[in-house]
Amino acid sequence: MLKKLTDDKQRYILEIGISEFAEHGVDRASMGAIARKAGISVGVLYKYYADKDTFFDACLSRSLDELNDILRNIEAQDRHMISGAEAAVRAVQRCAREHRDYLRMYHRIAAQSSGEYAKKLAAAIEGVTADAYARRIAEAQAAGDVRGDMDPRMLAFFFDNLLMMLQDSYSSDYYRERFRRYCGEEAAEDEDFVASQLIRFLECAFTFESGDIRHKNRGEDER
Amino acid sequence: MLKKLTDDKQRYILEIGISEFAEHGVDRASMGAIARKAGISVGVLYKYYADKDTFFDACLSRSLDELNDILRNIEAQDRHMISGAEAAVRAVQRCAREHRDYLRMYHRIAAQSSGEYAKKLAAAIEGVTADAYARRIAEAQAAGDVRGDMDPRMLAFFFDNLLMMLQDSYSSDYYRERFRRYCGEEAAEDEDFVASQLIRFLECAFTFESGDIRHKNRGEDER
Amino acid sequence: MLKKLTDDKQRYILEIGISEFAEHGVDRASMGAIARKAGISVGVLYKYYADKDTFFDACLSRSLDELNDILRNIEAQDRHMISGAEAAVRAVQRCAREHRDYLRMYHRIAAQSSGEYAKKLAAAIEGVTADAYARRIAEAQAAGDVRGDMDPRMLAFFFDNLLMMLQDSYSSDYYRERFRRYCGEEAAEDEDFVASQLIRFLECAFTFESGDIRHKNRGEDER
Amino acid sequence: MLKKLTDDKQRYILEIGISEFAEHGVDRASMGAIARKAGISVGVLYKYYADKDTFFDACLSRSLDELNDILRNIEAQDRHMISGAEAAVRAVQRCAREHRDYLRMYHRIAAQSSGEYAKKLAAAIEGVTADAYARRIAEAQAAGDVRGDMDPRMLAFFFDNLLMMLQDSYSSDYYRERFRRYCGEEAAEDEDFVASQLIRFLECAFTFESGDIRHKNRGEDER
DNA sequence: AATGAATGAGAATTCATTCAT
DNA sequence: TATGAATGAATTCTCATTCAT
Numbered sequence: 008m009l010k011k012l013t014d015d016k017q018r019y020i021l022e023i024g025i026s027e028f029a030e031h032g033v034d035r036a037s038m039g040a041i042a043r044k045a046g047i048s049v050g051v052l053y054k055y056y057a058d059k060d061t062f063f064d065a066c067l068s069r070s071l072d073e074l075n076d077i078l079r080n081i082e083a084q085d086r087h088m089i090s091g092a093e094a095a096v097r098a099v100q101r102c103a104r105e106h107r108d109y110l111r112m113y114h115r116i117a118a119q120s121s122g123e124y125a126k127k128l129a130a131a132i133e134g135v136t137a138d139a140y141a142r143r144i145a146e147a148q149a150a151g152d153v154r155g156d157m158d159p160r161m162l163a164f165f166f167d168n169l170l171m172m173l174q175d176s177y178s179s180d181y182y183r184e185r186f187r188r189y190c191g192e193e194a195a196e197d198e199d200f201v202a203s204q205l206i207r208f209l210e211c212a213f214t215f216e217s218g219d220i221r222h223k224n225r226g227e228d229e230r
Numbered sequence: 231m232l233k234k235l236t237d238d239k240q241r242y243i244l245e246i247g248i249s250e251f252a253e254h255g256v257d258r259a260s261m262g263a264i265a266r267k268a269g270i271s272v273g274v275l276y277k278y279y280a281d282k283d284t285f286f287d288a289c290l291s292r293s294l295d296e297l298n299d300i301l302r303n304i305e306a307q308d309r310h311m312i313s314g315a316e317a318a319v320r321a322v323q324r325c326a327r328e329h330r331d332y333l334r335m336y337h338r339i340a341a342q343s344s345g346e347y348a349k350k351l352a353a354a355i356e357g358v359t360a361d362a363y364a365r366r367i368a369e370a371q372a373a374g375d376v377r378g379d380m381d382p383r384m385l386a387f388f389f390d391n392l393l394m395m396l397q398d399s400y401s402s403d404y405y406r407e408r409f410r411r412y413c414g415e416e417a418a419e420d421e422d423f424v425a426s427q428l429i430r431f432l433e434c435a436f437t438f439e440s441g442d443i444r445h446k447n448r449g450e451d452e453r
Numbered sequence: 454m455l456k457k458l459t460d461d462k463q464r465y466i467l468e469i470g471i472s473e474f475a476e477h478g479v480d481r482a483s484m485g486a487i488a489r490k491a492g493i494s495v496g497v498l499y500k501y502y503a504d505k506d507t508f509f510d511a512c513l514s515r516s517l518d519e520l521n522d523i524l525r526n527i528e529a530q531d532r533h534m535i536s537g538a539e540a541a542v543r544a545v546q547r548c549a550r551e552h553r554d555y556l557r558m559y560h561r562i563a564a565q566s567s568g569e570y571a572k573k574l575a576a577a578i579e580g581v582t583a584d585a586y587a588r589r590i591a592e593a594q595a596a597g598d599v600r601g602d603m604d605p606r607m608l609a610f611f612f613d614n615l616l617m618m619l620q621d622s623y624s625s626d627y628y629r630e631r632f633r634r635y636c637g638e639e640a641a642e643d644e645d646f647v648a649s650q651l652i653r654f655l656e657c658a659f660t661f662e663s664g665d666i667r668h669k670n671r672g673e674d675e676r
Numbered sequence: 677m678l679k680k681l682t683d684d685k686q687r688y689i690l691e692i693g694i695s696e697f698a699e700h701g702v703d704r705a706s707m708g709a710i711a712r713k714a715g716i717s718v719g720v721l722y723k724y725y726a727d728k729d730t731f732f733d734a735c736l737s738r739s740l741d742e743l744n745d746i747l748r749n750i751e752a753q754d755r756h757m758i759s760g761a762e763a764a765v766r767a768v769q770r771c772a773r774e775h776r777d778y779l780r781m782y783h784r785i786a787a788q789s790s791g792e793y794a795k796k797l798a799a800a801i802e803g804v805t806a807d808a809y810a811r812r813i814a815e816a817q818a819a820g821d822v823r824g825d826m827d828p829r830m831l832a833f834f835f836d837n838l839l840m841m842l843q844d845s846y847s848s849d850y851y852r853e854r855f856r857r858y859c860g861e862e863a864a865e866d867e868d869f870v871a872s873q874l875i876r877f878l879e880c881a882f883t884f885e886s887g888d889i890r891h892k893n894r895g896e897d898e899r
Numbered sequence: 900a901a902t903g904a905a906t907g908a909g910a911a912t913t914c915a916t917t918c919a920t
Numbered sequence: 921t922a923t924g925a926a927t928g929a930a931t932t933c934t935c936a937t938t939c940a941t
């Protein structure tokens with residue numbers, strides 16, 4: 008019972024931590040402020056976590072765990088490449104709605120970290136996804152669902168890049184504003200529209216080969 | 231002449247500031263260190279700039295000016311859409327090589343800033359580009375060079391998103407590592423390869439329409 | 454029986470306290486660590502002792518009681534002055550071997566305490582010994598065993614000073630190192646050697662009178 | 677001029693530091709309190725000294741420098757062993773009067789330090805003295821001024837031990853009280869008396885050999 | 900105008916002590 | 921009665937900013 012309470016409290020403290028780190032970045036977030044907002048004393052924070060870094064790592068872990076749970080659901084759905092992509096886009100949108108802080112925090116940290124720490128972090132966060140994407144794309148290429156004239160890893164990279172930017176465009180203040188300026192306020196708010204546009208972009212990028220362009224041009228010339 | 235001297239000094243101070251902010255982030259960069267590295271006293275720094283934030287803004291402005299100069303050169307080349315895109319990709323790669331600090335700083339700041347400041351910043355930075363891209367794409371659509379079934383602004387957005395991520399993948403420690411994990415170390419180092427892959431991705435995404443997919447599939451079926 | 458159990462526990466807690474205070478000094482020793490090492494909760498510590506200082510006093514008292522037990526054994530042996538001194542030197546050496554923590558603690562505290570507290574402490578610790586020594590020396594003077602040209606209390610003082618320093622030289626890290634630098638490592642390790650040298654030093658200091666020096670010099674001149 | 681000011685201020689700050697460390701010990705002395713008492717801000721303290729330890733080391737160094745200056749004067753006087761000892765005793769008394777804080781600090785630190793640090797400290801502080809004493813005593817032994825039946829280093833050790841205790845008896849609160857309890861309040865206040873008594877003690881301890889005791893006893897028997 | 904020493908608010912972290920369970 | 925989680929005052933240290941020289 009005590010354990011349960013502590014678990015809930017821990018979860019809550021992490022929640023507050025994530026929100027503070029997401030809001031102010033690691034450096035400007037203050038342990039004192041986090042404790043205050045969580046309704047506890049600093050002492051408790053330091054009883055659970057050795058220092059600010061450790062606490063931050065815990066927040067990051069929680070963040071990533073939650074994100075992974077969400078992503079695992081998409082991965083599981085072993086559908087056609089394009090419909091899989093659509094599911095991913097929708098997942099990003101939902102995630103941005105429901106877990107904005109996780110994404111903001113993730114983005115902040117990715118931008119902030121440097122040196123060896125950045126490498127470690129990237130390994131921890133991106134390690135699995137990259138391979139999974141590439142493998143899936145290679146299978147789709149073999150099945151003829153996806154263009155065969157590109158490196159599957161590069162395809163995976165560009166695909167994930169577009170998802171990342173969508174994520175940031177929903178979660179980070181700066182990228183959200185940029186999003187609006189590019190697409191217009193109403194368009195940016197219209198998740199269905201954005202999703203369908205991105206899918207259109209992706210499906211052509213994934214389906215056609217560069218060689219097809221000649222055929223198309225020739226065909227058009229013949230018109 | 232005195233003015234000139236001061237101008238040079240200002241430029242130099244900003245250069246140092248940019249490099250420090252890029253290296254350590256706004257919070258961890260220290261005014262004292264910047265002054266020392268610039269060979270001036272903190273007093274001078276505070277004579278020119280009211281406070282750290284003001285100085286940072288100045289550094290950012292300088293950074294953006296430089297970037298804009300570079301980008302203007304690409305814009306100017308009013309070529310075909312795809313070859314324009316190729317030039318842009320190449321420009322990003324060159325820029326990452328020659329002005330890594332500007333890009334790192336830009337990225338850091340974009341990720342870090344929040345609230346009204348983020349909006350102001352995005353307005354200042356992305357304001358022009360977004361419209362220019364969209365206009366150009368609309369023209370290309372009218373000319374039949376670019377698919378007509380997508381919102382030109384969304385196309386511009388996705389296009390710039392891919393460029394941004396490429397930029398970060400070259401300049402930020404975290405994204406560089408992610409880049410390598412996705413594409414492999416050798417591929418990531420091979421600028422020509424990366425550029426050609428991205429162009430392939432883009433040209434199909436820009437050229438074909440979603441409706442073409444049916445034709446393609448039917449055509450393949452008939453084969 | 455319950456009382457007995459508690460007594461044992463108290464004794465054990467004090468033992469731990471003494472060892473921690475001796476090891477880290479009053480300030481750096483932590484109540485939490487003491488409780489943990491004693492296998493009890495801090496609550497119990499604070500049930501028995503009002504605060505850290507009170508607990509420390511209790512540790513000190515126990516320490517002194519133990520030391521007094523040891524010293525009483527020597528006192529009891531009412532032998533000749535010099536052989537009594539030898540017994541004392543040997544007792545110090547044995548005590549340093551077997552009860553290093555008591556001595557370290559005693560030394561630390563003596564050096565650390567200040568003001569009224571220091572006075573109270575000195576009264577508690579040295580009160581009896583000083584008088585006992587002086588009385589004994591006065592008796593020995595009356596019996597002609599000890600030089601008569603010095604104040605018995607000063608003699609007692611110098612004698613105890615030498616014992617104190619020997620104690621510290623065996624128990625305190627600093628004084629141990631000083632000991633080695635003065636005497637050499639092997640000499641410092643050789644308890645028999647040290648004891649015999651100190652006894653030689655003491656027996657002359659206690660036996661001869663300053664007036665004897667003239668005689669000695671005259672005698673030597675005549676040689 | 678600015679430099680001069682700073683030197684004076686530095687000296688003053690160290691003086692305050694020494695007094696605080698002497699009063700409260702390293703751990704309980706607070707950098708904030710030291711700054712306040714010195715009439716400066718903590719920032720200044722940390723501009724001059726990297727951290728508390730560094731500042732403490734500086735205080736200790738100053739302390740030792742001053743003490744060494746005083747001791748050097750005695751050393752220089754290349755007189756007879758006993759008169760040299762008398763000078764040393766007098767120097768200790770004067771030093772205790774004029775530089776009580778230095779001695780208190782020295783004593784505190786010696787008692788407090790432990791492990792490798794204690795060794796380093798002992799090396800720094802006692803290193804020279806020990807050898808110098810021993811050498812001088814060996815010379816005096818060769819000249820026949822000092823008993824030949826003892827190890828010169830042990831003689832030096834016991835001699836310095838007596839000086840140390842005298843020092844502490846004048847400077848440390850605890851040892852001062854102990855001093856009074858042993859010798860009586862008036863005697864303890866009477867520097868001349870104490871000095872003469874200690875010299876009497878020392879001159880016999882240094883002059884006679886243990887073998888002389890038999891002669892003395894035989895001579896007394898014959899009386 | 901330039902300097903850089905000084906200021907002091909603010910952040911991380913520790914630990915004696917309390918008190919609800 | 922025992923527990924040990926929670927408290928929060930105190931401490932070290934940093935650095936943006938000011939201002940006397």
